[in-house]
Amino acid sequence: MPISSRFVVRSTILLLGVGFLTLLGIVATTIWLSERAQYSFSEVVEARETRGASVELRTALQTAESSQRGYLATGNEIYLAPYATAKAQTMRHFSTLKRLLANEASFTVLLDRLEAVIGQKLKEMDDAVAFKSALRERDALAVLQTNRGKALMDEANLFLSGIIRRTDDRLTAAVVEQRANAAWLRWVTVLGGLVIVLVVGGVTILTLQYAREVVQARDEVHALNASLEERVKIRTADLALARDRAEMLVQEVNHRVANSLAMVSSMVQLQARALTDQAAKDVLSETQARIYAIASVHKRLYTSKDVRVVDLDAYLAAVLDQLAVTLKNEGGGASLRYTIEPLKMPTDRSINLGVAITELVTNAFKYAYPDGNGEVRVKLASLKNGSAELIVEDDGIGRNENALAKGTGLGTRIVHAMASNMEAKIEYLERARGTAARIVFPLKEAA
């Protein structure tokens, strides 16, 4: 199962926390064990001093006894010097021992008894020495034969061995404690180190695993991207092909529509030529002009790369040129001049505009100049607000609003219908001479 970044963060924090606590534990344990080691060391020193004083005391007592026996056996006073020294050492070592054990309640009775025994022993030895010095050999021997001296020495040894033994126990306990401390320290360090190694190992493994999974995910993304790009490329090619086919189909359709409309226009023209009635011929001629205007749009479309819009300058120029030719052929004497700004407009609206211009120009040719000479001008220009204006003007007889319509009125209705489709406003401007029809329309459809 893949690991999440949250899991990695939490696990890493947890592991580092464990490592930190372990380190803290090692430090705390080390401090604690150091304190214990210090206490044990003090115990060792005190016990060693106590033991030393006990042994020295026993040695002094034995030296005193052996010196006394030497004097009793030989009468040689050279033994009295070490005897006196040993007695003094006995008292000094006992004082030391008493000071060292002053705080040990369990030794109070023992020390009292030991003090009494030492006092009796020294007195027993002094008595025998005194008898010997007074040449009372038998009395001195009698003192020895009571075995009191041995009993006192045995009792002193009993107490001293008790102190030494208990001191040895303290020494042993302190040394064992120190050894235990060292063992504890060793184990805590080893275990702590092990935990830290495990923590570091855990973090490393986690990081490596996470990094491996990140790399793996990145490789998978790269692979997916590469696959996606390939699929997009194929899809794009498919779409381009489909678009080309669609465009081709649209062009074909426009071509066929344009050809069909041209055929219809030719058929209307043939029909018009076959008629003798001039009015009918004019009607058909106008119809032909309208059809041509529509056909011209389709003609533009199948030669254009973008069927959604129409280049108005090329389209309208073609419509006006053809209309001028047609109107000349029908006997019209006026001339046509136009100024078309290069603008683009949606196809449907362009058809409406083309039909509207055809109607307005045809009207101008037919009615502005009754004598047949004059100029009709067409101007298309863009406005600031995304709109454009179309002006068809002449210098003819002008337009009388109150007069009756000179034709059927169809052309005017068509113009209004086209203007309505284009969401345009049509107005006729007052001029000193002639007429000016102005259509203002948006270049784009309202959203």
Next chain:
Amino acid sequence: MLRVLPALCALLFAGVVSAQDGPQGITTPVVLPSFDPSAPSCSAPPGLQKILTFAQDNERQFMQGVAKGLAAAAKDRGFQFRVVLANNDPRLMIEQVQAQLADRAGAVVAAPVHPPSLAPLLQQVIWSGAYVGTVVPPPAVTLLNAPQYLTGRVLAEAAAAYIRGRLNGKANVVLLTHDSLQFLSPRFAAMRDVLQDMPGVTIVADISPLTVNKEGGLNMMRTILIAHPDVDVVLGADTVVLGALQALREAKKSRPDQFLGGIDGEPEAVAEIKSGNSPYKASVSLSSPVFGYALGQFAADWMAGKSVPQAMDILPSLLTQANIAQYEADFENPGAVFTDPNRRDAYLKMYGNICFDTRDRYVNFPWSSERK
């Protein structure tokens, strides 16, 4: 004790003067051969009464057993039996033995209070033709001794087995010795020899009570506990070990897993062993009625002109709960033990031969079968 020493010394000197009246006996230590029960008879001592007297040092149980055996033997052999109790008074004992000498008593068995002061008087008794048996010190026609080293060893080995088996080889041991009787020192030498081979054993005290009785043991153990509060094993004579047990109980330091063992088979020690849950685990019996009975029999034989042993070992028997019944039966009827050779040999071992005609060969040195 110090007050009676001058008097004892005076008596001792008096004894030395009188000792010139007769042979000194065997004063140089020798190794005695085994007793020959079929040795030829000799003359019977003339002019002596069929009186068997026991000069008893004190009323400790061990000596009561001796008296019991002697009384049984006297009864079996038709002797008048007397007990003179010195109550640890050496001077009184001397007077009591002098009285027996004056009465022409045929046999005196003594447990000396102060052997050096009594020895000259016992020599006079021997010179008078009477039979003298002593419990341990010389001089004597028949000297009763115990193989002290063996006795101590039997007890120490029992303790060692217990330490190994129940105390995991570790023990703090107290040896309550007996300084006033130096011939008992081999007992404690044996104990030290056995215990020194055990690395887990520490002899925390090796000391003699001032008096070898229960009170002495009590006082000494109280002192020992001041210096060594934890004691696992106590060895010594039964009386002192019983005192030590009392001290342990007073100090609430007694435990069922302790090993207290003594020598002498004292009835109180036996009762402790029989109780089953006492720290007192063993006693080495020197069956005093058995050897007392034997000494009585030998006294009668002597009076009849028969050859008797010069010395006799009372062999140690380790008393435990397992064999205590047999021990008590033998204690009550020592005559039955003596008449059964197998059972007698389990208790007694006899050395040398002596009779009235060869009484100048009496033992006058501290004899021990263990002397090399």
